[in-house]
Amino acid sequence: MPKAGSGPRLDGLGMPLWLVVELTYKCPLKCPWCSNPVDFDRYRNEITTDEWKALLREGRRLGSLQLGFTGGEPTLRKDLDELVAYADHLGYYTNLITSGVGLDQERIRSLKRAGLKQVQLSLQACDSELSEKLTGLDVWKHKIDIAYALKAEGFPMVLNVPISRYNIGQTEALIDLAADLGVEYLEFANLQYYNWALINRSELLPTREQLRCSEEAVARARKKLGTRLTIYFVVPDYFDDKPKACMNGWGAIHLTIAPDGTALPCQEARLIKDITFPNVREHGLDWIWHNSPAFMKFRGDDWMKEPCRSCSEKEKDFGGCRCQAFLLTGDASNTDPVCRKSPHRHLIDDIVSAAAERRKQGREEPLIMRERKASLPS
Amino acid sequence: MPLTFFATHPLIASLGRLEMTTEQRLSPGEVMEFHPSFHFRWEEPQQAYVLLYPEGIVKLNTTAAEILDVCVRGDRSIAEGSAILASRYEHPRIEAEILDFMELAYAKGWIRPKT
Numbered sequence: 001m002p003k004a005g006s007g008p009r010l011d012g013l014g015m016p017l018w019l020v021v022e023l024t025y026k027c028p029l030k031c032p033w034c035s036n037p038v039d040f041d042r043y044r045n046e047i048t049t050d051e052w053k054a055l056l057r058e059g060r061r062l063g064s065l066q067l068g069f070t071g072g073e074p075t076l077r078k079d080l081d082e083l084v085a086y087a088d089h090l091g092y093y094t095n096l097i098t099s100g101v102g103l104d105q106e107r108i109r110s111l112k113r114a115g116l117k118q119v120q121l122s123l124q125a126c127d128s129e130l131s132e133k134l135t136g137l138d139v140w141k142h143k144i145d146i147a148y149a150l151k152a153e154g155f156p157m158v159l160n161v162p163i164s165r166y167n168i169g170q171t172e173a174l175i176d177l178a179a180d181l182g183v184e185y186l187e188f189a190n191l192q193y194y195n196w197a198l199i200n201r202s203e204l205l206p207t208r209e210q211l212r213c214s215e216e217a218v219a220r221a222r223k224k225l226g227t228r229l230t231i232y233f234v235v236p237d238y239f240d241d242k243p244k245a246c247m248n249g250w251g252a253i254h255l256t257i258a259p260d261g262t263a264l265p266c267q268e269a270r271l272i273k274d275i276t277f278p279n280v281r282e283h284g285l286d287w288i289w290h291n292s293p294a295f296m297k298f299r300g301d302d303w304m305k306e307p308c309r310s311c312s313e314k315e316k317d318f319g320g321c322r323c324q325a326f327l328l329t330g331d332a333s334n335t336d337p338v339c340r341k342s343p344h345r346h347l348i349d350d351i352v353s354a355a356a357e358r359r360k361q362g363r364e365e366p367l368i369m370r371e372r373k374a375s376l377p378s
Numbered sequence: 379m380p381l382t383f384f385a386t387h388p389l390i391a392s393l394g395r396l397e398m399t400t401e402q403r404l405s406p407g408e409v410m411e412f413h414p415s416f417h418f419r420w421e422e423p424q425q426a427y428v429l430l431y432p433e434g435i436v437k438l439n440t441t442a443a444e445i446l447d448v449c450v451r452g453d454r455s456i457a458e459g460s461a462i463l464a465s466r467y468e469h470p471r472i473e474a475e476i477l478d479f480m481e482l483a484y485a486k487g488w489i490r491p492k493t
Contacts, residue, residue, distance in 0.1 A: 015423060017435060063423035065435055093417065093430035118415065118432035156415040156432050184415070185432065227487065 015063030016255035016289055019092075020070060020267065021052065023080065024259050027073040028101050030136030030369035031124065033162055033197035033204060035267055036072060041372045047261045047281070049079040053086055055257060058285035060090045064255070067092035070267075072259065075102030081114045088115030095120060097160075100146035101139055108146075112153050119150050120158040120187075125166075126173040134166060136369050147181045158185040163214070163236075164204035165359075171217040179229050186229055188218065190236035194268040194323055196370050199377065203367055205355040211239055238348050242313070243320025243336035250298035250322055255289060263288045265295060268323045272332045298322050303333055307341040402485040406457035406477060410450050410484070411492040418446060429488055436488070445479055450489055456480055 025040040037043070047055075056067070067087050074080055075098055087094050096111065097120045121143065125131040128140035150157055159178050161167065167174075171188065178186040190211075193201045206214075218233050225231075237244050247254040247266045256264040261280040264270055270277060278292045289295055297303065301314055308319040319325075320336020328337045329344045337344035358364075368374055404410075412418055417430045427443035429436040438446065449459030460473035483489045 013424065065421065065428065065430060066433065068433075093435075095433055117417075117430075120433070154414075158432060 013063070014290075015253070016059065017064060017253040018066050018068070018255065019056075019059045019064040020068040020254070020256040021055075021083075022070055022072060022256065022258050022267065023052075023074040023077040023083075024072040026076050027071055027099065027370075028076075028137060029073070029099050029139070030371055031134060031162070031196070032200045032367040032369050033164065033191045034370040035192075035195055035197070036370070037270055038195055038199065038376065040072075040370075043258065043260045046077075046259045047257075049082060051261065051281070052079075052083055055280050055285060056083070056087050056090055056092070059255070060092065062285060062289055065091075065093060066095065068095045068097055070097035073099055073102055075107065081107075081110045084111055084116045085114035088117075093117050098122070099135075099139070100143040101137075103146050103149075105149055108149050108153050108155075112155070116155070118157070119155045120160050121147055121150065121183075122160045122162065123147075123174070123177075124162065126170045126177050130167060130170070134164075134367075136371075144181075147183070151182050156185075157181075157183040158187055159183045160187045160189055163188050163190045163206070165206040165210060166204070168206045168210045168214050171214040172221070175217065175221040175225075175229070175231065179225060184230060185232060187232040187234065188214070189234045192234075192237065194271060194327065196368070198327065200367050201351065202355045202358060203365055205238065205352065206236070207356055207359055208239065208352075211236065237321075237324075237338045238352055240338060241340045243317050243324075243338045245317045246321035246324075246336075249300075249318035251289070251295040252299070252318075255285075263292075263295075265298075266323065271323055272326045274332070298333070305333060305335070307339075307343075308335050311341065402481050404456065404477060404481050404484055404491075406460070406473060407455050409453065409455045409492045410480060410489040411453075412450055413487055413490050416488045418451065431488070436486075442479065445476055446483065446489075449476070449480065450483075453492075 024046055025036050025043055069080060069084065074096065084094050084096070094116050095118045096116055099122050123143055124134045125140065128138065131140035132138050147157070147159065159181065161174055175186060191197045191204055197204060215233065218231050222231055235244070250265045254266060256267050257280060258264060258270065262270065262277050263280055263285070264277055269275070275294050275297060277294045278288045280288065283292065301308070304314060304319055308314050320339055322332045324336050324338065325334040326332035328347050334344065335342040337347050339345065368376065415431050419428065419430070421428045424437060427438045429438065444463065445459070448454065448462055449456055452459060456477055457473065460476045463476065464470055464472045480489070
């Protein structure tokens with residue numbers, strides 16, 4: 001992983017460099033690790049094209065540079081192409097994060113014409129059978145066709161593979177597939193356990209042995225492929241000793257706008273139930289970013305408790321992830337329990353060993369797929 | 379989506395998930411161009427030149443930006459660009475430092491030999 005050094009600081013100078021707009025929570029896929037809220041169907045009051053445009057203007061005024069269009073499945077919004085063109089005109093570097101469902105040759109050309117710069121395409125497996133099991137739909141062939149079509153149109157591409165115990169064994173095959181497709185980047189996004197992934201955690205967690213094999217396959221491929229393909233491996237933090245530097249700190253550079261206009265410091269933050277997040281329909285983005293209590297709450301390090309407060313790493317990892325602290329310890333201002341120094345670390349170790357024990361006993365429960373009427377555990 | 383902050387060189391700061399680094403050598407006669415995924419431009423709120431690329435930002439200090447501006451955007455060989463900067467700053471030994479920086483930029487995939 002890259003380390004912080006002593007060059008010029010790119011801390012955003014207090015600007016939301018990274019703006020992520022979730023155009024909709026709607027998505028035809030049913031991935032059981034979806035990062036959208038479990039009650040996604042409650043948020044039907046999507047903000048309009050004109051509201052998005054006003055927000056994009058405000059974002060540029062605040063210094064946003066990178067813009068990610070995501071969802072849900074953002075291509076389901078008919079105004080995506082119009083919003084991409086508008087954002088490009090404002091000077092954003094525009095990225096589309098998509099499952100590929102909702103794209104065809106014509107739409108790809110239209111997005112290219114609109115000025116879209118880059119596409120992150122998700123892929124769940126290297127064969128259609130596993131893909132269908134994990135997404136609930138027969139879409140694999142379509143996704144591969146779309147990957148080729150995007151490359152033919154000249155888009156730089158990230159192939160993003162969410163990794164769980166089901167597909168981690170395909171690491172090598174997925175690398176070969178990515179190399180065949182000619183994408184520039186392959187991202188193994190080991191799942192982070194929030195929302196739907198949290199519900200299915202014990203069924204999705206890989207074993208340590210699986211993880212080791214996967215990391216070895218990545219190391220071999222990096223040697224073999226060199227600059228042809230950049231492989232990015234997101235460390236699954238449950239297996240790490242140190243917490244991730246989540247979002248580069250709360251309210252530091254990252255701003256997400258949810259489909260209903262709620263402004264969030266990260267895409268998962270809404271799960272912290274004791275914070276009221278501001279909405280762009282009620283407040284200006286300037287106030288939201290600089291002054292709203294939600295964005296101030298964990299900005300900087302005044303909020304930290306021990307062991308973070310006196311820790312020499314606090315400027316590198318910012319205490320880890322607030323959402324994870326909330327989910328696992330009940331208090332978002334606690335140290336991320338992934339950290340070895342956290343008094344709650346045993347919670348993580350217990351979860352990992354319990355999942356390993358289930359595998360050993362060959363126990364398997366059906367995945368709870370992301371659906372409106374999913375029967376959720378109470 | 380975890381993001382990491384890192385600085386990789388005294389002249390730059392970059393922020394992004396996707397970055398490659400390999401050893402690359404260049405000869406001073408080489409003319410380089412920006413990789414099509416990288417956009418080099420002045421950014422008013424940052425008061426700095428930046429490179430924008432898939433899911434990443436590089437902020438350049440004045441020196442780095444000037445090297446890229448003269449040698450790459452100016453469509454010159456590294457040697458020609460170095461000569462201009464050497465006379466601009468009355469610094470005859472500048473070429474080695476510029477070559478060094480251009481190799482870094484090449485290793486990071488920002489620029490590539492023009493064909």
